[in-house]
Amino acid sequence: MARKPTSRHAEAGDNEAVEAKERKGLWSPEEDERLYTHITRCGVSTWSSVAQLAGKNLTASEPLLLIINHRLRRSGKSCRLRWMNYLRPDLKKEPISDREAETIISLQKLLGNRWSVIAANMPGRTDNEIKNYWNSRIRKRQIAAAGEVTGSSDGEPAPEGEKKPVGTNEATVAAASPPMTIPARLPVFAFQLPDGGAGTAGAATQLPPATEPLMNTGSESEVSGAKDSRDLSYSGGGADDSGDMIRHLLALDDLEYPADLLIDVPGLLDAWDCEMYVPCTFE
DNA sequence: AAGAGGTACAACCGCCATATG
């Protein structure tokens, strides 16, 4: 949710002409536009160069001072953060769904606070977003639930703020009552077998647990590979909704399957949302 | 209506890993 630029923006803006210092604080719409325009047109070589060049698309005849004034006085890190967490066109704008919350809980249990890895398996979501969600909602609820278990709580209901933003399943799982339920295959990728009709959605549960692939994301190249594969996730009821297709959820280590078997639809969690596989108990 | 307190979220900070010269 974009917040309205605050007075801090105006103050900073007033000083822009005379102050060449690096800016901090919330990004103004103008800064966003400059950064977005620059990256979509020119891409990113290095973030520090983006910070210097964004907004510099002025003619060579522009006075130097004008160029400087239009330049983004943001650090490369700040530019990267803004792009990754807010401006990227593939980001989902809608609130985190119940299913996504369940995924977050499951993956956090598996991986700990490796938010970037968790985010890599949730297309359209950023590590920052997931981290914030965890810290502001799920963790508090778990703490509250733990308090109830130990009897230290006076039966106080889960922290309200929970105008029920997430589902009851999530609340149940978050109640710190193992064994928790997680999918047999983490919903990373989906594909369609060529011999349609030879199985059911439940077949997914016969595959081995997918704990390994997520542990294999040690290198950045692997992680970026996962990003590239996001378009391959399954959407129940797609164009070819014959109903007798076999759809299996794949994990990162299953990518040796021919690419043409992969169904090109957006949204990793669509498969989850369509309940095309059956969760199983995981110790 | 106004203030207090809570929540959600954007952004910063510090550390670490990697790349480059």
Added chain:
DNA sequence: TCATATGGCGGTTGTACCTCT
């Protein structure tokens, strides 16, 4: 091999906004 630059990550903070009293 070392120094420096850069990018990435997780933890944390600051604050706009919301809800309650």
